[in-house]
């Protein structure tokens with residue numbers, strides 16, 4: 001395959017007029033520093049056969065052809081190109097300009113649309129080069145995106161397997177610690193007991209971390225079918241699960257009118273649960289008050305999750321959505337720093353965004369948008 005840096009391009013000229021093809025060739029050959037390997041075709045059938053035998057960098061296609069219109073040929077070429085993975089530049093040339101044809105051509109994937117008049121006036125070589133460059137850049141971008149997607153998938157599978165396999169040895173470590181604490185309590189001095197307690201606390205922390213990692217990797221790993229989810233009922237369910245903690249802390253949770261929408265239920269359960277757990281964990285000096293409201297627009301739902309807790313300093317608001325980013329030390333308040341990263345992934349899975357606002361020490365409001373899936 002030629003590339004831009006070699007400045008040599010394979011190009012196919014499809015036009016039934018010999019004079020017009022001569023004109024295109026003259027324009028191309030007049031370009032300094034670029035070499036073209038030019039193939040000519042007088043009708044779509046001839047061009048298609050030639051396209052089957054060569055991966056061209058660019059097709060210049062006359063809109064009106066003796067055996068059909070140029071857009072049909074473009075359609076065939078795009079299908080072939082999709083199969084070969086090569087992103088060739090496609091340029092449509094017409095006798096008379098028509099906005100409708102231009103729009104159709106661009107929609108189909110053409111890179112440039114020129115009139116024969118502008119070609120006669122000398123406007124040809126540069127647009128061809130720029131279309132080829134754009135097509136090649138698009139190809140590279142697609143290639144990078146595919147590679148990135150594959151490596152993300154592999155990384156997520158690795159995280160999932162590693163986290164899963166770490167679970168059972170860790171569970172055994174915890175159990176052995178508990179057995180030792182019970183059975184050997186009389187033989188242990190205070191220092192031994194403190195060491196053992198520290199081991200148990202750290203094993204618990206690691207269990208939390210592994211569970212968070214598993215949830216994190218599951219978001220894109222596990223297939224879940226969308227369903228009609230009553231957001232208000234789901235939020236109530238999550239609040240009930242936190243019932244004992246809410247009661248102990250004398251917290252109040254009010255849920256406004258939240259709509260029903262097509263969504264991934266388990267993921268939203270996790271999103272609501274992470275936000276609620278944060279509002280209860282990072283409480284302020286007063287009893288916690290949490291208010292959840294929503295606004296619906298034709299395309300999405302915006303949910304506001306407001307608490308009166310510790311608030312988040314302005315310079316940290318962007319960072320809290322990053323993996324493992326915490327504003328509190330573990331000794332202060334327990335956490336793995338993955339909760340909000342998981343929230344962000346879930347919101348993105350629903351085509352939405354999540355952000356936070358925090359006014360001084362008046363608490364924190366998390367906003368997120370969700371689109372039906």
Ligand SMILES: Nc1ncnc2c1ncn2[C@@H]1O[C@H](COP(=O)(O)OP(=O)(O)OP(=O)(O)O)[C@@H](O)[C@H]1O
Nearest residue numbers: 278279282320326327328335336337338339340364
């Ligand atoms: N409602 C809130 N009020 C104040 N600070 C918050 C709030 N929610 C999150 N934060 C801050 O953002 C940080 C990141 O939150 P995140 O939920 O990602 O992790 P975590 O709560 O520390 O751990 P876990 O993974 O167990 O949820 C927290 O450590 C906390 O400092």
Ligand SMILES: [Mg+2]
Nearest residue numbers: 278335339340
């Ligand atoms: Mg959290």
